[in-house]
Amino acid sequence: MCTTLLKEATAATVAGHHAAASALYLRIACLYRISRYPCMNSDVKWRAFEAQKAAYMMATAAWVDPIEEIFIPHDFRQGADKEEIPVYVRLPSKASKSNPAPTVLLLTGLDGHRPDNTQRTHEFLNRGWACVIAEIPGTADCPADPKDPKSPDRLWDSIFAWMTRRNVFDMSRVCVWGLSAGGYYAIRIAHTHHGHLVGSVAQGAGAHLFFSKEWLEHVDNHEYPFR
Numbered sequence: 731m732c733t734t735l736l737k738e739a740t741a742a743t744v745a746g747h748h749a750a751a752s753a754l755y756l757r758i759a760c761l762y763r764i765s766r767y768p769c770m771n772s773d774v775k776w777r778a779f780e781a782q783k784a785a786y787m788m789a790t791a792a793w794v795d796p797i798e799e800i801f802i803p804h805d806f807r808q809g810a811d812k813e814e815i816p817v818y819v820r821l822p823s824k825a826s827k828s829n830p831a832p833t834v835l836l837l838t839g840l841d842g843h844r845p846d847n848t849q850r851t852h853e854f855l856n857r858g859w860a861c862v863i864a865e866i867p868g869t870a871d872c873p874a875d876p877k878d879p880k881s882p883d884r885l886w887d888s889i890f891a892w893m894t895r896r897n898v899f900d901m902s903r904v905c906v907w908g909l910s911a912g913g914y915y916a917i918r919i920a921h922t923h924h925g926h927l928v929g930s931v932a933q934g935a936g937a938h939l940f941f942s943k944e945w946l947e948h949v950d951n952h953e954y955p956f957r
Contacts, residue, residue: 783844802817805891821860832859
């Protein structure tokens with residue numbers, strides 16, 4: 731099915747039917763998302779994730795305010811941290827150094843990653859907000875060492891330093907929004923990096939007893955142990 735859709739998307743692009751091409755590429759990206767869901771625990775699933783990202787970038791290229799993939803230098807990396815932090819960035823058309831935009835730092839979850847947030851970015855832009863989308867440690871392309879409990883703090887240090895240098899983000903109006911497991915990091919970052927934030931939203935977050943031995947013993951039941 732992806733091969734057929736890809737041919738249709740390519741033909742639509744060549745014909746200049748960019749909205750139709752974008753819709754087709756989004757459909758292709760969704761199919762690859764299903765293929766790699768819920769985690770990339772095999773080479774086949776990793777290839778599906780790479781294909782999802784490629785299709786998604788093709789889908790967003792024709793948008794008035796496209797999504798840009800940026801590789802941030804991980805200035806504060808240590809140990810097994812990798813050198814670059816891949817993020818998706820979407821800016822309102824009017825955002826500039828002289829008119830910086832309020833910004834949402836969106837933190838993804840265990841099984842939802844950067845290419846899975848189309849409607850959210852639409853809503854941000856409708857409100858004049860920029861967004862930076864980052865994956866959490868231990869998932870997808872996140873470079874933070876998942877075995878080092880201090881690596882998340884270094885990750886946010888590098889992201890905030892880069893946002894400050896970029897000059898198009900209004901650093902006096904930055905909110906973090908964490909989805910699912912990303913909600914835990916939204917809670918944590920509100921404590922460790924509160925000086926950078928005007929607010930923090932933890933959506934479906936696990937915290938406190940969620941990480942206790944008694945609760946985690948039920949993790950293989952394939953349900954979040956919320957009560």
